[in-house]
Each structure stands twice: as structure tokens, then as C-alpha cells.
Amino acid sequence: MSILPDEKEAALMNSIIHKQTQVAIALEQIKDKFYHNVNAFMHLILLQMLGYFFAYNYSMSSGGGEFFNFTFKYMSPNALYVMTIFWMIIQGFTLAHEKSRQYYAVSNNFTAYFSDIALLEIYAVIAGLLTMFSGSLLQVFSSLFFDTVTLHSSYASLGIMNYLSLFFTGTLYFLIFGSAAYLVGILRVRFRAFFVLGTFVAMTLLLLGAILGVRFFGSAFSFSINTLFAFYLYETSFIMWLIKVLVTIAVLYLLSYAGIKNLEVNK
Amino acid sequence: MYATSLLIFLLFILLLSAGILKFVGRRISKKLSVRIMAVYVVLLVLSPLIAEFTVEGISSTEESGKVPRFYYQDVLENYQNQNLETLREDPKLHLVGTSEIPVDINDYSKENPMVITSRDRGQEYGHYMVVEPTDKVDSIIVTQFTQRVFVDHVDISTMFVPWNWTLSNEELRASIQQMNVDLYLHTPPYLSFHFEPGYSVSPLDAYDFTFPSYSTVQWIQVPKDLEFYYQGPGPQRVKQ
Numbered sequence: 001m002s003i004l005p006d007e008k009e010a011a012l013m014n015s016i017i018h019k020q021t022q023v024a025i026a027l028e029q030i031k032d033k034f035y036h037n038v039n040a041f042m043h044l045i046l047l048q049m050l051g052y053f054f055a056y057n058y059s060m061s062s063g064g065g066e067f068f069n070f071t072f073k074y075m076s077p078n079a080l081y082v083m084t085i086f087w088m089i090i091q092g093f094t095l096a097h098e099k100s101r102q103y104y105a106v107s108n109n110f111t112a113y114f115s116d117i118a119l120l121e122i123y124a125v126i127a128g129l130l131t132m133f134s135g136s137l138l139q140v141f142s143s144l145f146f147d148t149v150t151l152h153s154s155y156a157s158l159g160i161m162n163y164l165s166l167f168f169t170g171t172l173y174f175l176i177f178g179s180a181a182y183l184v185g186i187l188r189v190r191f192r193a194f195f196v197l198g199t200f201v202a203m204t205l206l207l208l209g210a211i212l213g214v215r216f217f218g219s220a221f222s223f224s225i226n227t228l229f230a231f232y233l234y235e236t237s238f239i240m241w242l243i244k245v246l247v248t249i250a251v252l253y254l255l256s257y258a259g260i261k262n263l264e265v266n267k
Numbered sequence: 268m269y270a271t272s273l274l275i276f277l278l279f280i281l282l283l284s285a286g287i288l289k290f291v292g293r294r295i296s297k298k299l300s301v302r303i304m305a306v307y308v309v310l311l312v313l314s315p316l317i318a319e320f321t322v323e324g325i326s327s328t329e330e331s332g333k334v335p336r337f338y339y340q341d342v343l344e345n346y347q348n349q350n351l352e353t354l355r356e357d358p359k360l361h362l363v364g365t366s367e368i369p370v371d372i373n374d375y376s377k378e379n380p381m382v383i384t385s386r387d388r389g390q391e392y393g394h395y396m397v398v399e400p401t402d403k404v405d406s407i408i409v410t411q412f413t414q415r416v417f418v419d420h421v422d423i424s425t426m427f428v429p430w431n432w433t434l435s436n437e438e439l440r441a442s443i444q445q446m447n448v449d450l451y452l453h454t455p456p457y458l459s460f461h462f463e464p465g466y467s468v469s470p471l472d473a474y475d476f477t478f479p480s481y482s483t484v485q486w487i488q489v490p491k492d493l494e495f496y497y498q499g500p501g502p503q504r505v506k507q
Contacts, residue, residue, distance in 0.1 A: 035297070038297045038300050038301060039291050039295060039297060039300045041300055041301075041303075041304040042291045042295050042299075042300040042303055042304065043284075043287060043288050043291045045303060045304065045307050046287045046291065047284055047287065050280075050283070050287075063418075063478025063479070063481075064478070065478070065479070065481060065482065066390065066392070067390075067392075067443050067444070067445055067446060068427075068445070068446040068447075068448070068481060069445070069446065069447045069448070070418065070423060070446075070448050070450065070478060070481070071447075071448070071449045071450065072418060072419065072421075072450050072452055073449065073450065073451050073452070074452050074453075074454055075451060075452070075453050075454070076453070076454045076455070076456060077455075077456045078456050078457060081456065081458070082280075083280075083284075086280060086281060086284045087284065089281075090284055090285065090288055094288075130307075130308070130311060131456075133311040133312060133314055133315065134311065135453070135455060135456060136311075136314035136315040136317075136318045137310060137311055137314040138453070139314070139318040139321075139322045139453055140314050140317045140318050140321060140322070142322075142451055142453070143318070143321040143322050144321075146449070146451045148323075148448070148449065148450050148451060149322050149323060149451045149452075149453065150322075150323045150421050150450065150451070150452055150453070151322065151323070151452075151453050152419065152420065152452055152453055152454040152455065153419075153420035154454065154455055154460070155453070155455055158455060158459060162455075162459040162460065163459070165458065165459060165460075165461050165462055166456060166458050166459045166461075169458045169461045170458055173458075233457075233461075236461075236462055236463070236464040237462070238462050241461070241462070
């Protein structure tokens with residue numbers, strides 16, 4: 001149910017707020033939500049600190065002989081990406097969850113939705129920028145704690161395009177996870193008890209599908225989470241990758257809009 | 268089993284993240300959040316500059332395959348055809364250093380020769396040693412080499428701790444230090460190479476693992492008229 005009047009009604013009203021367009025109100029909401037959720041960044045920092053800890057335990061190899069023993073420890077900022085994905089998921093849930101709270105004075109489903117996805121996009125860009133620099137900060141941290149820190153030779157081939165790729169891919173992956181979490185959150189707010197039931201049904205169907213798939217198609221049928229990741233991660237053509245990612249985000253946006261469209265606000 | 272433990276781990280992290288969120292939401296003010304964020308952003312932006320001065324560069328981009336495995340063994344086994352000058356210029360070997368030990372050859376005779384021992388702390392190291400009696404030297408000159416070995420493109424041959432050769436009680440012996448080297452290697456995130464086909468930063472590259480090649484050649488030059496004998500069960504490599 002919309003609180004905002006349509007344009008004809010608005011023309012008859014005298015209140016200043018009713019003269020505002022929906023987009024203008026949505027923009028105000030973005031600012032407001034950004035300020036209201038500013039603690040999210042503190043949360044991101046703490047999660048990234050946890051990511052730095054995991055980055056030190058990435059992997060290890062060692063070898064020895066009569067008079068020597070070498071231990072190679074590998075550090076990679078990959079762990080920071082995982083932690084930032086968690087952050088995006090939590091932000092997606094948080095933004096969706098706020099739909100059930102009486103918080104915004106002037107709001108309708110469109111402005112709430114528009115400001116939510118815009119905020120998710122802002123979060124994704126910020127997260128993409130921060131994680132792009134995290135590799136260097138990881139190096140600084142490790143040079144403080146350890147004596148012998150060296151860079152893998154692949155650093156030698158890192159150019160500006162690699163950093164752009166790091167930022168761009170990171171940002172869009174964060175956005176996928178954020179908007180997927182937002183969709184799940186919206187479905188939860190919308191369907192409440194049915195959501196839990198729906199989750200169980202979906203899981204059961206997936207499990208049944210997997211069992212039946214293997215039963216009828218044998219080993220030719222294989223679907224794992226790796227296949228899903230590989231679909232995006234191992235795509236080396238930029239254009240193909242961009243199409244895949246943008247289509248995914250568009251579908252997630254559309255589904256969450258479909259979920260929020262007739263949702264009762266401020267219930 | 269792997270998938271289950273991964274799932275439990277991810278669930279744990281998610282719960283931990285949610286716990287941190289509760290803590291942040293309740294205990295930390297917005298003002299403090301913004302300030303900490305500002306400090307973090309400044310630190311991040313400055314970090315490439317700081318890293319430039321604090322982190323060692325890329326030690327080598329040479330292919331480890333260029334040096335054959337166990338090359339040092341070829342050097343030791345063909346010791347009769349080798350000479351120190353060519354070994355010094357051999358790019359496949361890393362010259363660790365040279366030490367000079369003064370000796371008076373008149374102190375030693377056939378009845379009372381100098382003992383060159385290849386033992387230290389109960390270990391036998393004779394198979395790394397070559398003795399060359401030569402009239403080019405008046406004292407004992409020990410030249411130490413390691414084979415160039417690259418592990419993940421890091422040249423570990425330079426990290427060799429030189430054997431400490433001493434002459435005491437008419438016995439030439441080395442004290443050999445057990446080396447324990449911990450190396451920390453930074454690998455860039457996978458996403459930097461997202462659109463480069465065939466790229467891999469996998470640390471488990473079998474071709475890069477050449478730890479067994481990590482070894483030494485101890486070339487000992489002694490004055491030609493010095494009377495000596497090897498002690499120990501190792502091979503008696505005396506260059507004619």
C-alpha cells in the first residue's frame with residue numbers, strides 16, 4: 001500500500017513533501033539510511049581484521065634436508081574477499097529487515113526499494129575499493145610481524161588493468177551477494193512463517209532433484225556449488241562475464257522488486 | 268566430509284559476523300565509527316606507499332627449471348673435471364663465501380697428518396666436500412657454494428648459513444648450523460587475474476618444489492705439500 005499520492009493527487013495537496021518526486025524522496029532516504037547505518041563500516045573493519053587473520057593462514061608448505069628446514073607460508077587477501085562478502089550478505093539482510101520497522105516518515109515500496117539497492121551499490125563500491133587496497137595493507141602488517149616477507153613473482157606482472165579488474169570484479173561480486181541476501185531478506189519479511197516452510201520445501205526439492213538426477217542420468221549429472229562459482233569465476237572473456245554478472249544482478253533486483261511491490265509498509 | 272566442515276566453518280563465521288554486528292550496533296557510537304573508518308581508509312590508501320619501503324621486492328622471476336635438479340651432485344661427482352675458477356663463474360651455483368685458515372705445513376708430517384673431518388654433531392657431511400691440494404695457496408681456502416634453487420620463484424640458495432671451518436688440535440672441521448627458515452610469500456588475489464586465461468597462483472606448483480636440490484659444495488684448497496687424511500665414512504674426494 002502506497003503512502004505517497006500519485007501526481008494528480010499531489011497537485012491538489014499543499015504539503016511540501018507531496019510536491020517532491022519519488023526519486024527525490026528516495027535520494028533523501030539513501031542519505032538517511034547511509035547515516036543511520038553508518039556503524040556498518042565499523043562492522044566491515046572488524047570483519048576485515050578477521051580476514052587479515054585468516055589471510056595469514058592461507059596455506060603452507062615445507063621441505064627439509066640434513067641441515068636445513070624451510071617453511072613457506074602463503075598469504076593472500078582472498079580471505080578478505082570472503083569476509084567482505086559476509087558483510088555484504090549481512091547488509092542485504094539488514095536493509096531488507098528494516099522494511100518491517102516503522103522508521104521512515106515518508107516512504108512507499110518504490111522509494112524503499114530504490115534507496116535499498118542504491119545503498120547496496122554504494123556499499124559494494126566502497127567494499128570493492130577497500131579490498132583493492134587490502135593486499136598492500138596485508139603486506140604492511142606482515143612486514144611488521146615477520147622478518148622474511150617476499151612478494152610472489154606474479155606481482156611483477158601486475159599492471160593498472162589488473163587493479164581495475166580487481167576493483168571491478170570485486171565490486172560486482174559483492175553486489176551479487178548483497179542483492180541475493182536482500183532478496184532472501186525481502187522474501188522472509190514478505191512471507192514470514194511461509195518463508196521457513198518455503199526454505200524447507202526448496203531444500204527438499206533440491207535434494208530430491210539431485211538424487212533423482214543422479215538416479216536417472218548417472219554421473220553425467222553433476223551440480224555442485226563449485227560449478228556455480230566456476231560459471232562466473234573461470235569466465236575469461238570480459239564481455240561474457242559482464243553479461244552473466246549483470247543479468248544475475250538484474251534478475252535478483254527484479255525478483256526482490258516483485259517481492260516488495262505489494263508489501264504493506266510499516267506493518 | 269570436506270563440504271560439511273566447510274559449511275560448518277562458514278556458518279561459524281556468519282554467526283561470528285552477526286555477533287560482531289550486535290556488538291557494533293549497541294556499543295559503538297556513530298561518531299566513533301566514522302572516525303575509525305577514516306583512520307582505516309587513510310591507512311589503506313597509504314599502505315601501497317608504506318609497503319614499497321617495508322616489503323622486500325620480488326626476489327627473482329627466473330624460471331626454476333633453468334637449473335637442473337641435483338646439479339650440485341653432478342659437480343661433486345665430476346670433481347676431477349671441475350676447477351674452482353669455472354665453478355665461481357657458474358650461474359647455476361651461488362657463491363656463499365670464501366674463508367681462509369692459516370696453516371703451517373711444517374707442523375704436519377706423514378706420521379702426524381692433519382685430520383680433515385666431515386663430522387659434526389654426530390652427522391656425516393663428507394659427501395659435500397672436495398679437497399684440492401694445490402701450489403696456488405699457502406693456507407687453507409674453503410670456498411662454499413649452494414646450488415641455485417627457486418621455490419615459487421624465491422631464490423632460497425642465498426639463505427644458506429655458511430659452514431664455520433676451524434682448525435684446532437690439528438683437525439680441520441666444520442661446525443654446521445641447522446637452518447630453520449620461515450618464509451612468508453604474498454600472493455595477489457585471484458581476481459586481479461580474472462580475465463587472463465590459464466593464470467594460476469597455486470602454491471602447489473610441483474615444478475617449483477625443488478627443496479631436494481637445496482645443498483652445498485664445500486671446495487677446500489690446501490697447500491700441495493700438506494699431509495692430511497680424511498676422517499669419516501664419506502667419499503674421499505681429493506682432486507688430482
